[in-house]
Amino acid sequence: MKAEEHLGSGGTPEEDFECQIYVAAPSRDRLMERLAAALHVSLDADHMMTFGCVDVEWTHNDYEGTGARDDSPFLNWHSLLMCQPHHGAASTAFVSDTATILEALRGAGYRAVPVCDYEELLPESGIDHLRSDSAATRRSSRVAAPT
Secondary structure (H helix, E strand, C coil), X not given: CCHHHHHCCCCCHHHHCCEEEEECCCCHHHHHHHHHHHHCCCCCCCCEEEECCEEEEEEECCCCCCCCCCCCHHHHCCEEEEEEECCCCCHHHHHHHHXXXXXXXXXXXXXXXXXXXXXXXXXXXXXXXXXXXXXXXXHHHCCCCCC
């Protein structure tokens, strides 16, 4: 499904299409520095960055420590990235840029789960990404040692 078909034309990107990415990262500075390096962008003094048509800002996840359910363990993670598309950005552009940010996080070794109206357009979105990671870990731990 294309971004335009999924998102429609309602609202402006800055009002409706913010994406929150929960990240298993205990340190704001290290997370933002590694993400900026992976995306080849600069980090401003407030530890904010812009990638393509998306502004990225770190905030503390207020749900951390509240006892998230087993089906949503990412709600207990410390870091939350707020990804806000620029005014007038095309939906295909901000979905693509958000996907690149998500892939950069995962490529840097972070567990990351997006929560937004278009998460199914992003690579291995939502809780399914965690399930596939857990399944892969279980499969690799069952491989017999060579004799």
